[in-house]
Amino acid sequence: MKTAGKTPKQTEFETEALPHADLLYNYALRMTNNAADADDLVQETFLKAFRFWDKYEKGTNIRAWLFRIMKNSYINRYRREAKEPDTVDYDEIQNFYTSIRDETADSGGAQEGSFDALLDDDVATAIAGLPEDFRTVVILCDIEGLTYEEIAEFLDCPLGTVRSRLHRGRSLLKVKLTRYAKDRGYAIEG
Amino acid sequence: MNCQECVERITPAVDHYLRGSEKVWFEHHTLHCPPCRQAFESERVIKQFIQQRLPMVALPESLARALSALLREGGYLGVSRVSPYQVVQYQAIPH
Numbered sequence: 001m002k003t004a005g006k007t008p009k010q011t012e013f014e015t016e017a018l019p020h021a022d023l024l025y026n027y028a029l030r031m032t033n034n035a036a037d038a039d040d041l042v043q044e045t046f047l048k049a050f051r052f053w054d055k056y057e058k059g060t061n062i063r064a065w066l067f068r069i070m071k072n073s074y075i076n077r078y079r080r081e082a083k084e085p086d087t088v089d090y091d092e093i094q095n096f097y098t099s100i101r102d103e104t105a106d107s108g109g110a111q112e113g114s115f116d117a118l119l120d121d122d123v124a125t126a127i128a129g130l131p132e133d134f135r136t137v138v139i140l141c142d143i144e145g146l147t148y149e150e151i152a153e154f155l156d157c158p159l160g161t162v163r164s165r166l167h168r169g170r171s172l173l174k175v176k177l178t179r180y181a182k183d184r185g186y187a188i189e190g
Numbered sequence: 191m192n193c194q195e196c197v198e199r200i201t202p203a204v205d206h207y208l209r210g211s212e213k214v215w216f217e218h219h220t221l222h223c224p225p226c227r228q229a230f231e232s233e234r235v236i237k238q239f240i241q242q243r244l245p246m247v248a249l250p251e252s253l254a255r256a257l258s259a260l261l262r263e264g265g266y267l268g269v270s271r272v273s274p275y276q277v278v279q280y281q282a283i284p285h
């Protein structure tokens with residue numbers, strides 16, 4: 001196929017950046033829990049990426065670059081939430097290991113089948129309700145299947161932070177899902 | 191390994207990052223320690239549940255078309271967004 005009418009920049013962008021639209025769309029969809037918002041975010045991201053394509057350093061992680069553009073767009077749109085103080089890190093790590101057992105005791109262990117009766121929408125809502133930092137790693141790891149290493153690169157943070165946020169995110173999600181299930185009378189206590 | 195060392199490894203264990211003796215140790219500990227086993231199982235179930243319920247979705251056709259349109263026009267025409275009208279127009283163009 002000839003690429004007549006396309007500039008080299010367009011061809012390059014199409015080959016290198018566009019294939020990652022799926023990754024960005026799924027991230028946006030689960031972050032916003034709204035297809036129209038996800039659509040907007042993806043378009044905005046690619047528009048910016050295209051305009052600043054010469055700023056992309058060839059050979060570096062294109063997915064991380066695109067992800068950061070999207071993250072900025074997300075923050076600009078949802079500024080109110082983004083203003084939550086970003087001080088979770090210390091407490092998060094300090095309390096990480098000591099709290100695991102307590103959490104398990106609090107909400108009961110999630111067992112296979114515990115949440116079967118929940119709707120997919122319930123699950124999407126529960127994820128969308130997680131604090132942003134935890135939501136991000138859960139989406140990237142559990143939905144998009146990225147490695148800890150790649151997530152750390154996306155977020156420009158240490159591996160240990162990815163791991164602790166992931167743990168915390170899943171724990172919070174378990175609490176939420178357990179509550180939904182109980183509210184609906186699906187789950188048996190414990 | 192004690193329980194403290196075990197709980198530190200629950201998340202990487204759920205994500206299949208443990209290898210070699212660390213993995214063997216973890217499996218041995220959780221086999222014999224019900225609280226650690228429960229914590230591990232609990233996190234494993236949550237991950238599995240998310241994966242089952244919210245698999246990756248395909249990029250909507252309309253969005254894929256809008257992205258191609260952005261690419262064609264966005265760079266030099268300076269449009270900030272493709273309007274729904276434009277998307278409809280592109281839709282009508284046979285490939």
Ligand SMILES: [Zn+2]
Nearest residue numbers: 193196223226
């Ligand atoms: Zn133990």
